Amino acid sequence: MNIALFGYGKMGRMIEQIAQDRGHTIVAKVDVDTKEIPYHKMDVAIDFSTPESAFDNITGCFEHKVPVICGTTGWLSNYDQAVSICNKNQSGFIYASNFSLGVNIFFELNSYLAKMMSGLEQYNVSMEEIHHTQKLDAPSGTAITLAEGIIAQSDYKGWKLDQEENNIIPITSKREGMVPGTHTISYGSSVDSIEIKHTAHNREGFALGAVIASEWIQGKTGVFSMKDVLNLY
Numbered sequence: 001m002n003i004a005l006f007g008y009g010k011m012g013r014m015i016e017q018i019a020q021d022r023g024h025t026i027v028a029k030v031d032v033d034t035k036e037i038p039y040h041k042m043d044v045a046i047d048f049s050t051p052e053s054a055f056d057n058i059t060g061c062f063e064h065k066v067p068v069i070c071g072t073t074g075w076l077s078n079y080d081q082a083v084s085i086c087n088k089n090q091s092g093f094i095y096a097s098n099f100s101l102g103v104n105i106f107f108e109l110n111s112y113l114a115k116m117m118s119g120l121e122q123y124n125v126s127m128e129e130i131h132h133t134q135k136l137d138a139p140s141g142t143a144i145t146l147a148e149g150i151i152a153q154s155d156y157k158g159w160k161l162d163q164e165e166n167n168i169i170p171i172t173s174k175r176e177g178m179v180p181g182t183h184t185i186s187y188g189s190s191v192d193s194i195e196i197k198h199t200a201h202n203r204e205g206f207a208l209g210a211v212i213a214s215e216w217i218q219g220k221t222g223v224f225s226m227k228d229v230l231n232l233y
């Protein structure tokens with residue numbers, strides 16, 4: 001498979017390594033200075049760039065019918081527009097706030113726990129995410145997906161960063177050293193607490209998931225999620 005990398009930073013480099021190990025070829029590394037983007041060479045584009053550049057990168061690919069796997073976070077106010085450009089051009093698209101198998105299992109666990117806890121008024125939920133100091137967005141995309149998972153199963157109406165309000169999930173974002181990504185969800189009452197936590201030890205899981213998604217989307221048109229790729233129940 002011929003892969004183009006949009007963004008060749010920490011994730012782009014890790015994806016290159018894993019993709020080559022799985023027999024794929026990197027045909028382009030696109031960054032802000034790239035003058036001519038060789039869409040005709042690409043079977044798939046993988047975007048791990050920046051919140052500011054992701055939308056233009058992705059939609060440029062759709063206009064050339066190149067399917068896109070996007071892991072960039074912090075640009076989702078334009079997600080619906082990206083979906084309609086994908087559909088209009090009969091291209092393929094998977095966005096995931098987190099491509100790792102472990103986090104996608106954690107998403108399911110989070111929904112299940114939220115369903116069990118809904119209606120138990122003695123418990124309040126809160127979330128903490130910790131990432132490296134170079135991260136541009138807060139809260140993390142993964143924390144937003146986790147909050148959306150809780151909201152779908154409960155009476156919580158939304159989430160807010162560093163703010164306690166009725167029916168709102170408070171999210172705390174910490175930036176420390178080189179932390180690849182740690183997410184904790186806590187339900188607290190006056191007598192006890194329940195916590196679930198996912199800790200990434202490195203970026204390999206994210207990168208492998210993105211390459212597996214790229215393999216999966218070959219020959220497909222439409223908009224999919226990692227749930228489709230991993231076939232989790």
Ligand SMILES: NC(=O)C1=CN([C@@H]2O[C@H](COP(=O)(O)OP(=O)(O)OC[C@H]3O[C@@H](n4cnc5c(N)ncnc54)[C@H](OP(=O)(O)O)[C@@H]3O)[C@@H](O)[C@H]2O)C=CC1
Nearest residue numbers: 007008009010011031032049053071072073097098099206
């Ligand atoms: N979904 C998931 O599983 C994961 C998502 N992420 C997300 O992926 C994104 C990238 O993360 P990470 O690799 O750690 O970040 P990095 O900052 O290490 O890499 C981003 C790269 O994008 C480049 N870039 C800047 N502008 C453009 C442009 N217009 N087109 C293409 N590339 C551009 C940057 O170049 P320069 O440095 O020259 O500006 C940089 O090399 C983030 O949004 C992060 O949250 C990260 C890990 C997992």
Ligand SMILES: O=C(O)C1=N[C@H](C(=O)O)C[C@H](O)C1
Nearest residue numbers: 073097098135140141142181
């Ligand atoms: O920026 C990162 O590093 C990460 N970003 C994603 C997010 O915002 O959730 C995924 C992972 O946690 C690492």
